[in-house]
Amino acid sequence: MIPINKFRYQEVILLGLGRSGLPALHSLLCGKTKVIAIDDNLQNVNIGGLAGMLHQQAISERNLIVNPSIDQINFKNISAVIASPGIPLTYPKPHPIIEKAKQLNIPITSDIELLYETCTKSKYIAITGTNGKSTTTVLIGHILKYAKQVVQVGGNIGVGALQLEPLDSNGIYVLETSSFQLALLNKVKFDIAVFLNLTPDHLDRHRDFDSYKAAKLKIFENQKSDDYAIVSIDTLEMQKIFDYLAKYGKQKIIPLSIQKITENGVSIIDGVIYDNITPNVQKEFEIKELKRLPGEHNAQNIAAAYAAAKINGVKEEIIVEAIKSFKGLEHRIELVLEKGELKFINDSKGTNTDATQNALKAFNNIYWIAGGISKDQGIECLSHLFDRLKHVYLIGAAAPKFAEVFKKYNIPYTCAGTLKKSLELIKESNINSGVVLLSPACASLDQWKDYEQRGNSFKEIVKEMWND
Incomplete structure (x- = not known):
């Protein structure tokens, strides 16, 4: 952890308490900065351990104020706004705090x-x-x-x-x-x-x-x-x-x-x-x-x-x-298990078609698990790689839309609905060679907290079903 002393005894606004925001909050408080912390999804914020104790102490000493209304903030006292990456700066519209900071020429910075x-x-x-x-x-x-x-x-x-x-x-x-x-x-x-x-x-x-x-x-x-x-x-x-x-x-x-x-x-x-x-x-x-x-x-x-x-x-x-x-990176074309001639690949980070295209290019004889919240133009742009597919198992919100494409190209598919059901169907089919590939080409938020949770679930189910 890196203490930030730049704003010692000054007051700043910290926007967002996620993966970059929470460490920033800890760093600012360790540097004796008074922090107004704002997060529009505060119920999802996880503050624990020593950091949580520090934050509670800061609240009791009035060095940390959490989620006040914008009208309760005296912007004349604000030295800077520290914004997390998830905070809209311009489009589709700036966060109200960002808009106010721009109006008053308050510096906007980041971790x-x-x-x-x-x-x-x-x-x-x-x-x-x-x-x-x-x-x-x-x-x-x-x-x-x-x-x-x-x-x-x-x-x-x-x-x-x-x-x-x-x-x-x-x-x-x-x-x-x-x-x-x-x-x-x-x-x-x-x-x-x-x-x-x-x-x-x-x-x-x-x-x-x-x-x-x-x-x-x-x-x-x-x-x-x-x-x-x-x-x-x-x-x-x-x-x-x-x-x-x-x-x-x-x-x-x-x-x-x-x-x-x-x-x-x-x-x-x-x-x-x-x-x-x-x-x-x-x-x-x-x-x-x-x-x-x-x-x-x-x-x-x-x-x-x-x-x-x-x-x-x-x-x-x-x-x-x-x-x-190098042992590779989790959730990026990650080799989970080899069972004879059958491989299981976790590419849960494949949240768009460009990423999934890379995974499809890397293998043949693919049993592909795809679907979720479609982020871009759909799945048809990958049709030049469909000859690598043995069967497709569709999950999540995009399943009906993707099914139309596979029907058009005569690619065998099943609307399985969930990741677990897809793997159960593969297990029941007694497949013993090829590649079982989770590369959804979609965001995960319809069924999962994030792509990591989706990928971890895939790995757990695979090891439970195939590690005899």
């Missing part, structure tokens, strides 16, 4: 900004992209730790920035950054900024694709000539971003590709890393048959992690050793 202002001597590596950023973030952290560097990993991955340990000039923060987090940044400068890919997402919170893209591009803001941008160039949209940075940016740029060998960049083709970061010197390393990092999308993640680690001074051979020792 990542406060971390950056507090641990000023540390190095910062940030990762963004529509998909793959969690795996890449953890993989970079794994490689750097394997190389005996001092590392803390957090951000959007589930560990709040202020929940991390304080680091000095020898330390490196590796942060997964969402569009919501990037939109909140002002002065943060990342030493290494990684941008993996970009497709439409979260358009319920961004006015349109251009607004979503603009938020993502803030990862490169404030970078200087000794900083690095690592950018995939395998789509037209990402090539445009690379070209823009090459023309207008001050930072050094490292291109990534899984389609071609790039000049001055890193490529992965057919299980071989091609390192051309040093001009006119190509190094090659074989990384075939990585069970924990299957698929083309993971090749992109590996290329990005390789580039970030090399820039950070890790020897190439050590990077490759670390990649081969």
Whole structure:
């Protein structure tokens, strides 16, 4: 935990008490800040342990006020508003506190900004992209730790920035950054900024694709000539971003590709890393048959992690050793169980069709469990991969809509309704080869608290049914 002393004996508003908000509250109170904490879903907030004791003490000493009405707040006394990533800044409409702060020119900041202002001597590596950023973030952290560097990993991955340990000039923060987090940044400068890919997402919170893209591009803001941008160039949209940075940016740029060998960049083709970061010197390393990092999308993640680690001074051979020792990331094409020739894969983090497409590309003979709350254009955009399917088990709110698509393409399907029922049907069918894949292409909130609970339930049921 990182105490925040910037607002010592001053008063701030903290918006949101989730995974980033609660650690921020703890950090502010430890720094003797008076906090007005506001959360529109206070009944879901879990305050426990030592942090809970601290908060109760702060309430009794009137250093913490929870959920007052906006009329009860004296904004003249407010030094800053610290907003969690889930708080709307502009669209579909700003949170009333944000709107009031803008009217009165009260600074709006975030936990990542406060971390950056507090641990000023540390190095910062940030990762963004529509998909793959969690795996890449953890993989970079794994490689750097394997190389005996001092590392803390957090951000959007589930560990709040202020929940991390304080680091000095020898330390490196590796942060997964969402569009919501990037939109909140002002002065943060990342030493290494990684941008993996970009497709439409979260358009319920961004006015349109251009607004979503603009938020993502803030990862490169404030970078200087000794900083690095690592950018995939395998789509037209990402090539445009690379070209823009090459023309207008001050930072050094490292291109990534899984389609071609790039000049001055890193490529992965057919299980071989091609390192051309040093001009006119190509190094090659074989990384075939990585069970924990299957698929083309993971090749992109590996290329990005390789580039970030090399820039950070890790020897190439050590990077490759670390990649081969990586055990994968929970809920991201996670191998749960192998029962003879039957594999069970948990890809509960596949909450949109782009993410699920990566999972489908990685396997054949798939028994696919899909459904939930559909976030985008539906399932038909994946029809070019339907020949990989043996049967589809549909769950959640999107099941009727998805069923129409599979009926159209003559793909065998069952509207199972629930995850447990899907697995019961698979068990009853005596399937003994292929891949049972949970990759819903949907959000989880119709039946689960979040994708993690959904994925954990899948793993528990699979192990209960198949671990004889």
